[in-house]
Amino acid sequence: MADLILTPNLDSADDFYAGLLAAHDGLDKSASDALNARLVLVLANHIGDADVLTQAVKAAALRGS
Amino acid sequence: MNKIFEVPLYAYERSSDQDAATAVRHKVIVIGAGPVGLATAIDLAQQGVEVVVLDDNDKVSFGSRAICFSQRTLDIADRLGAGSPMVDKGVQWNVGKVFFDNRQVYEFNLQPDTGYANPAFINLQQYYFENALVDRVRQLQAAGAPIEIRGRNKVEAIGTHDSHVVLEVETPEGPYNVEADWLIACDGANSPTRRMLGLDFDGRVFEDNFLIADVVMEADFPTERWFWFDPPFNRGQSALLHKQPDNVWRIDLQLGWDIDKEREKRPENVIPRLKAMLGEDVDFDLEWVSIYTFQCRRMERFRHGRVLFAGDSAHQVSPFGAMGANSGIQDADNLCWKLKLVLDGKAPEILLDSYSRERVQAADANIAKSSRSTDFITPKSQISRLLRDAVLDLSEHFEFARPLVNSGRLSTPCTYQDSSLSSADALNGPDITRPGSACPDAPLGDEFLLPKLAGKFTLLTIDAGAPERIEEGGVEATRLALSVKDDLTLELKRRYLGDATGAVYLIRPDQHVAARRDTFEENAFRQAIRRATGKE
Ligand SMILES: Cc1cc2nc3c(=O)[nH]c(=O)nc-3n(C[C@H](O)[C@H](O)[C@H](O)COP(=O)(O)OP(=O)(O)OC[C@H]3O[C@@H](n4cnc5c(N)ncnc54)[C@H](O)[C@@H]3O)c2cc1C
Numbered sequence: 038m039a040d041l042i043l044t045p046n047l048d049s050a051d052d053f054y055a056g057l058l059a060a061h062d063g064l065d066k067s068a069s070d071a072l073n074a075r076l077v078l079v080l081a082n083h084i085g086d087a088d089v090l091t092q093a094v095k096a097a098a099l100r101g102s
Numbered sequence: 103m104n105k106i107f108e109v110p111l112y113a114y115e116r117s118s119d120q121d122a123a124t125a126v127r128h129k130v131i132v133i134g135a136g137p138v139g140l141a142t143a144i145d146l147a148q149q150g151v152e153v154v155v156l157d158d159n160d161k162v163s164f165g166s167r168a169i170c171f172s173q174r175t176l177d178i179a180d181r182l183g184a185g186s187p188m189v190d191k192g193v194q195w196n197v198g199k200v201f202f203d204n205r206q207v208y209e210f211n212l213q214p215d216t217g218y219a220n221p222a223f224i225n226l227q228q229y230y231f232e233n234a235l236v237d238r239v240r241q242l243q244a245a246g247a248p249i250e251i252r253g254r255n256k257v258e259a260i261g262t263h264d265s266h267v268v269l270e271v272e273t274p275e276g277p278y279n280v281e282a283d284w285l286i287a288c289d290g291a292n293s294p295t296r297r298m299l300g301l302d303f304d305g306r307v308f309e310d311n312f313l314i315a316d317v318v319m320e321a322d323f324p325t326e327r328w329f330w331f332d333p334p335f336n337r338g339q340s341a342l343l344h345k346q347p348d349n350v351w352r353i354d355l356q357l358g359w360d361i362d363k364e365r366e367k368r369p370e371n372v373i374p375r376l377k378a379m380l381g382e383d384v385d386f387d388l389e390w391v392s393i394y395t396f397q398c399r400r401m402e403r404f405r406h407g408r409v410l411f412a413g414d415s416a417h418q419v420s421p422f423g424a425m426g427a428n429s430g431i432q433d434a435d436n437l438c439w440k441l442k443l444v445l446d447g448k449a450p451e452i453l454l455d456s457y458s459r460e461r462v463q464a465a466d467a468n469i470a471k472s473s474r475s476t477d478f479i480t481p482k483s484q485i486s487r488l489l490r491d492a493v494l495d496l497s498e499h500f501e502f503a504r505p506l507v508n509s510g511r512l513s514t515p516c517t518y519q520d521s522s523l524s525s526a527d528a529l530n531g532p533d534i535t536r537p538g539s540a541c542p543d544a545p546l547g548d549e550f551l552l553p554k555l556a557g558k559f560t561l562l563t564i565d566a567g568a569p570e571r572i573e574e575g576g577v578e579a580t581r582l583a584l585s586v587k588d589d590l591t592l593e594l595k596r597r598y599l600g601d602a603t604g605a606v607y608l609i610r611p612d613q614h615v616a617a618r619r620d621t622f623e624e625n626a627f628r629q630a631i632r633r634a635t636g637k638e
Contacts (some may be wrong), residue, residue: 043500050505054493055474061485069485099499 041092105389107229110160111236114254120278125268128154129445131282133257133295136163137228138413138430139288140235140251144182145438147242147249149557151445154282156271160253162232165390166316169225169344169352170424174515174540175431176220177613181556184238185220188231192224193345198327200497200507204334207498208507217593218543219550223512225346227316228427260285260298260409267408284441285409288430291397293415299406305399306473308420310480311363312394313355315372319386320349329509331479331494335378340479342509343379350389353379356480363393396420396476398469404433404458412437417465422475422510425468432515433461439557439611443635448576453636456523464516471511478508515540518614525608525617525630532600541613544594546584551594554582555613559631561622564594566604568622574631579608610634 047053061069081090112135119126130146132139135157146153171188179185199209215222242249258277259270267285271278287295296303323343330341339356346352355375357366365371372391380386400417404410413430437457443449481487496503517539518524524537534542544551554560559579561568564586571580586595599605608617608630617630632638 043502045502045505047502047505051471051474051508051511054478054489054506054508057489058477058486061483061489064485066484073485096496096500 038088039086041089041096043096105229106233107162107164110253111162111233112157112251112253113160114274115252116273116275117250117252119280120273120275125279125281127266127281127283128152129282130154130284130286130441131156131267131269131280132286132288133157134288134290134413134415135159135232135236135251135253136288136290136413136430137168137232137235137427138434139286140232140239141178141182141431142286142288142412142434142438143249143251144184144235144238144242145434146441147239147247148182149438149442150248151438151442152248153250154280155249155251156255156257156269157251157253158256162229162236164229165392166227166229166346166350166352168228168231168421168424168427169346170223170428170512171226171231172223172424172428172513172515173218173220173543174513175428176224177543177552178431178435179234180220180553181435181613182235182238183241184234187234187237188226189220189224191230191234191347192221192226193325193347194221194224195325195327195345197324198329200494200509201328201330201333202491202494202498203332205498207494208504210504217545217591219552220543223424225344225352227346227348227350230347231427257289257294260295262299262407262409264407283408283445286437287409287411287415288413289415291414291418293411295409296401296411296415299409301401301406303399303401303418305397305418305469308396308398308476308480309359309482310395310476311357311359311361311366312396313353313357313366313372313375313391314394315353315355315376315391316346316389317351317353317376317386318349318389319351319380319384321351321380321384321386323351331490331509333379336375340509341379351386355379357393367391367393394421398473398476400462400465400469404461405454410437410441410454410457412461416461417469419465419468419472420476421472422479423468423472423512424510425472425513428513429464429468429516432464433457435612436461440636443577446576449635450637456521456636460516460518460521460523463518463521467516468513475508475510479510523610523616523634523636525626525633528617528619528626529602529605530600530620531602531605531618532597535598535607535615535618537615537617539615541609541615542597544589544597545591546588546594551584552613555609557611559611559616559634560607560609561627562598562605562607562609563622564598564605564607566606566621568606568627572624572627572631574628575635575637577631577635579627579631608634
């Protein structure tokens with residue numbers, strides 16, 4: 038079973054984050070939510086591996102104490 | 103209690119210029135004795151350039167302002183002969199803690215990187231930083247260097263000409279006129295010079311206010327950097343606690359946009375906020391309190407004829423990442439050797455335009471970095487807050503999210519990418535030393551590399567041959583011959599050779615790489631010197 042990567046893996050974290058915020062620039066709440074939803078689906082497709090995706094959903098569901 | 107910033111360090115004294123029948127002409131006048139003006143004047147005077155600093159005040163920075171000084175700044179301060187008192191006095195720290203809501207989400211340890219003479223950064227009050235520079239000015243004066251600081255000399259008007267500038271200066275004993283071949287405006291973010299010349303200063307204002315307080319306390323908080331996002335004691339906002347020397351602690355509290363600044367600054371309103379943060383039973387004294395709105399902006403160009411702008415007068419960033427004074431010191435570092443060559447007739451005036459281009463590039467990089475930090479710390483839209491909080495939540499459990507947490511990215515030197523002064527890279531070497539980069543330090547037995555590169559063009563050879571000196575158009579480069587065997591830790595190899603077996607570097611007087619190749623090739627290096635001095 039492939040493991041979900043939970044250690045730093047982004048080429049440039051700050052650039053990615055700035056790009057993500059820029060994509061949301063000027064959108065209202067529902068347009069932003071829709072963008073995020075589409076982004077999740079695009080990324081999920083890129084990952085493909087069902088095990089990894091299951092682990093990712095679990096990791097995201099874990100919240101602060 | 104007499105704080106150092108309450109003592110006049112360069113009290114007004116009458117100058118013979120004030121009694122001259124016609125205005126006296128100086129080589130260089132620097133306006134402003136802040137960190138940048140002082141560094142600029144020292145750099146010039148060390149190279150024998152006659153310089154006068156005019157400041158409307160007579161003391162170092164009131165209260166601290168800048169507290170975090172980077173390795174590159176300390177390396178430059180070493181070259182200026184003022185680095186060791188700063189490092190001796192400064193506080194070094196490695197551990198940072200990040201809090202979100204009512205819990206610590208993670209802790210990081212910036213393992214000290216080895217193989218550098220100076221630490222990655224120190225915390226030091228700006229007034230101590232400036233004081234070390236003033237001491238160095240006094241030392242240079244005692245040794246007969248052509249440098250002078252005139253306190254309570256306020257520049258009121260500026261006339262610019264093709265060959266010089268004329269200043270009207272106000273003093274406690276009335277006004278006088280004085281001239282200079284070159285004027286360097288280091289007169290801060292509200293630069294009167296900029297205003298008097300009618301020049302632009304555009305950018306972005308962050309609609310937020312920060313309460314900045316320096317408190318003196320005998321507390322047993324550890325020497326760490328603590329940053330809070332949305333803490334119970336400052337709901338919806340951020341907070342920072344950071345240690346300075348003499349038991350002084352820097353506290354930043356975000357207050358939001360719609361506040362009454364004068365009201366918030368009053369001790370009766372500040373003290374309860376601090377008690378909520380530090381605990382009711384902690385005893386402290388307020389050393390300095392101020393409220394800031396942060397801005398990120400810069401001038402379009404830093405050179406206007408015979409007037410050059412450096413430091414906050416040319417560019418301003420929000421303080422997240424401590425890039426203000428640090429980048430201003432690098433302005434001075436970039437400018438002074440160029441001005442010296444121009445004054446000596448060894449380089450054309452257009453070399454000074456490369457000062458503007460290179461430092462505009464650095465300012466843009468710093469503005470982008472500090473804008474991103476500000477956007478993370480003070481999210482300005484609902485979605486931006488949502489993403490920010492998601493990163494923080496994830497960071498508690500997963501290491502991957504931690505590099506996304508942005509509570510300020512520390513100042514790093516700019517690589518002058520594609521600078522007209524750099525030659526094409528001709529070495530299959532490490533990225534960190536490609537042309538345009540600031541040379542990283544490296545250990546050489548009991549010594550370090552950087553002091554050997556200071557203040558002149560150097561041909562650094564590592565296991566490669568080259569003549570002991572070459573001269574091109576009056577500009578000399580002298581060889582520093584090293585071998586990977588000089589550094590048993592192999593940092594020299596790692597930082598300067600990579601997979602290459604030997605290398606020749608041409609290094610500028612400001613310790614930036616101008617050119618590099620695997621072997622010495624005379625024509626290529628002659629051309630590189632011409633390029634680096636604005637002749638090609
Ligand atoms: C809260 C806060 C925290 C900060 N933290 C950091 C940090 O951690 N690290 C960092 O690197 N930077 C930091 N900065 C930024 C740093 O303080 C500034 O970038 C730095 O002081 C700029 O130096 P300067 O010499 O360009 O200008 P200034 O220090 O502003 O000096 C300008 C000088 O010009 C003089 N002057 C002005 N007008 C005239 C006139 N007409 N005639 C004669 N003299 C005149 C003034 O008296 C003054 O001495 C911080 C700033 C703030 C506000």
